[in-house]
Amino acid sequence: xxxxxxxxxxxxxxxxxxxxxxxxxxxxxxxxxxxxxxxxxxxxxxxxxxxxxxxxxxxxxxxxxxxxxxxxxxxxxxxxxxxxxxxxxxxxxxxxxxxxxxxxxxxxxxxxxxxxxxxxxxxxxxxxxxxxxxxxxxxxxxxxxxxxxxxxxxxxxxxxxxxxxxxxxxxxxxxxxxxxxxxxxxxxxxxxxxxxxxxxxxxxxxxxxxxxxxxxxxxxxxxxxxxxxxxxxxxxxxxxxxxxxxx
Amino acid sequence: xxxxxxxxxxxxxxxxxxxxxxxxxxxxxxxxxxxxxxxxxxxxxxxxxxxxxxxxxxxxxxxxxxxxxxxxxxxxxxxxxxxxxxxxxxxxxxxxxxxxxxxxxxxxxxxxxxxxxxxxxxxxxxxxxxxxxxxxxxxxxxxxxxxxxxxxxxxxxxxxxxxxxxxxxxxxxxxxxxxxxxxxxxxxxxxxxxxxxxxxxxxxxxxxxxxxxxxxxxxxxxxxxxxxxxxxxxxxxxxxxxxxxxx
DNA sequence: CCGCCTCTTATGTATATACATATTGGCGAA
DNA sequence: TTCGCCAATATGTATATACATAAGAGGCGG
Numbered sequence: 199x200x201x202x203x204x205x206x207x208x209x210x211x212x213x214x215x216x217x218x219x220x221x222x223x224x225x226x227x228x229x230x231x232x233x234x235x236x237x238x239x240x241x242x243x244x245x246x247x248x249x250x251x252x253x254x255x256x257x258x259x260x261x262x263x264x265x266x267x268x269x270x271x272x273x274x275x276x277x278x279x280x281x282x283x284x285x286x287x288x289x290x291x292x293x294x295x296x297x298x299x300x301x302x303x304x305x306x307x308x309x310x311x312x313x314x315x316x317x318x319x320x321x322x323x324x325x326x327x328x329x330x331x332x333x334x335x336x337x338x339x340x341x342x343x344x345x346x347x348x349x350x351x352x353x354x355x356x357x358x359x360x361x362x363x364x365x366x367x368x369x370x371x372x373x374x375x376x377x378x379x380x381x382x383x384x385x386x387x388x389x390x391x392x393x394x395x396x397x398x399x400x401x402x403x404x405x406x407x408x409x410x411x412x413x414x415x416x417x418x419x420x421x422x423x424x425x426x427x428x429x430x431x432x433x434x435x436x437x438x439x440x441x442x443x444x445x
Numbered sequence: 446x447x448x449x450x451x452x453x454x455x456x457x458x459x460x461x462x463x464x465x466x467x468x469x470x471x472x473x474x475x476x477x478x479x480x481x482x483x484x485x486x487x488x489x490x491x492x493x494x495x496x497x498x499x500x501x502x503x504x505x506x507x508x509x510x511x512x513x514x515x516x517x518x519x520x521x522x523x524x525x526x527x528x529x530x531x532x533x534x535x536x537x538x539x540x541x542x543x544x545x546x547x548x549x550x551x552x553x554x555x556x557x558x559x560x561x562x563x564x565x566x567x568x569x570x571x572x573x574x575x576x577x578x579x580x581x582x583x584x585x586x587x588x589x590x591x592x593x594x595x596x597x598x599x600x601x602x603x604x605x606x607x608x609x610x611x612x613x614x615x616x617x618x619x620x621x622x623x624x625x626x627x628x629x630x631x632x633x634x635x636x637x638x639x640x641x642x643x644x645x646x647x648x649x650x651x652x653x654x655x656x657x658x659x660x661x662x663x664x665x666x667x668x669x670x671x672x673x674x675x676x677x678x679x680x681x682x683x684x685x686x687x688x689x690x691x692x
Numbered sequence: 693c694c695g696c697c698t699c700t701t702a703t704g705t706a707t708a709t710a711c712a713t714a715t716t717g718g719c720g721a722a
Numbered sequence: 723t724t725c726g727c728c729a730a731t732a733t734g735t736a737t738a739t740a741c742a743t744a745a746g747a748g749g750c751g752g
Binding site: 238239240250254257258268269270271272273274 | 730731732733734735
């Protein structure tokens with residue numbers, strides 16, 4: 199959406215960035231079609247009046263971003279647009295609500311400590327039966343329910359969670375501060391609100407809801423599984439992606 | 446999910462990769478908490494017995510991946526886990542259906558060429574009234590409707606599209622092959638099926654559906670806007686993210 | 693005590709150089 | 723003709739070096 203317009207801007211950029219921008223632009227504009235061979239490193243070095251190392255770093259970065267493919271002995275080639283990927287940011291709900299200019303409030307609906315059931319083990323990716331904490335919470339924007347949170351926390355991975363009441367603080371931010379996470383998996387789908395969910399969200403049973411489920415692992419151990427249910431059209435996930443942003 | 450287990454694997458890695466893996470691991474394991482100062486470049490260089498350049502490249506990469514923050518004169522610091530971002534891959538529908546082991550079929554429901562209306566201009570991010578192509582298509586998995594595609598294509602950006610009937614080939618793959626794209630924006634939400642959508646998808650009006658909208662630009666010019674509607678629970682978007690994969 | 697200047701320090705960027713490594717194309721022997 | 727080996731080539735990785743730049747630390751004068 200933003201391009202280098204003025205000569206000044208281009209001159210202000212480092213050579214590295216300039217090479218990167220030039221080449222991405224040619225690829226994205228279609229001037230260099232998929233399959234086209236990008237000039238060799240030494241050619242570009244000559245062209246830009248810089249060393250091969252500088253060009254190498256820029257091209258390596260483009261390769262990492264997926265715009266080009268590098269083949270030893272043959273050169274670098276423009277790749278065809280890959281499987282469309284988008285960076286989806288999932289924010290803290292409090293921040294999300296406040297960004298809408300609405301007052302945020304949080305309430306704990308239920309809290310239960312128990313040995314994991316068979317269902318729990320599937321959701322949390324557990325192998326044995328271990329203690330878990332089962333929480334249900336409601337996030338409000340102003341007076342209206344904004345999102346229902348149904349969460350399981352593995353007490354094996356996070357024993358400190360057993361001592362937290364979660365009556366004041368939402369488990370999400372608390373966990374982020376207490377457990378480093380290494381992998382997260384998201385599932386996003388539409389569901390019809392069940393009786394309980396509908397009651398909590400103050401909508402009609404059967405209404406369309408957006409469900410976002412997240413599972414988190416830390417160093418190969420399952421930490422938590424959570425399902426956020428947003429009522430109907432009220433919520434939307436937005437993702438924006440520019441391949442050259444790989445920079 | 447996968448870690449370097451054996452000494453052999455570590456030895457096989459380049460120094461660059463090894464430094465990267467070592468530091469990410471310490472951060473992700475929590476050994477270096479948010480706010481912790483990573484050793485200075487020259488210290489790490491000494492520690493690994495390599496030059497500062499090599500360390501510099503590794504640290505720069507970690508900074509780009511968002512794991513650390515670099516401050517001149519002060520050093521590099523571990524950042525707190527950021528807004529959780531996930532790489533969401535949106536595949537070709539044909540591939541998606543076939544991955545489920547179901548026969549895929551495609552049908553064009555309507556095709557209309559017209560001057561863009563006010564609505565079209567909002568959807569497509571157009572400034573003036575220009576010709577657009579309005580398509581509605583149905584993707585089937587076996588006998589059942591899988592996904593309804595409602596698409597606008599800017600004929601200013603893609604004049605060749607006017608000559609395509611889109612009766613055999615779906616517009617998505619065709620566009621990918623004909624237009625390089627530079628930016629895409631996705632919106633994902635749950636909606637209740639309207640009359641027309643319900644009829645096309647052979648579901649009841651008001652049923653919960655997952656709607657994925659995508660807008661695509663090429664070099665600042667809007668190319669296409671598309672809305673995919675998936676019936677109810679039948680579909681799910683999955684995203685997986687490991688921060689150290691920023692490498 | 694505050695504001696300004698300078699010095700120090702750690703990172704940012706770029707260079708020339710060297711050697712490793714994968715791949716292609718050609719040459720020669722079976 | 724085909725297989726196998728070698729040499730040429732483009733990229734991959736690392737080094738030592740140099741200078742730029744931003745920002746904190748400390749000193750100095752008003």
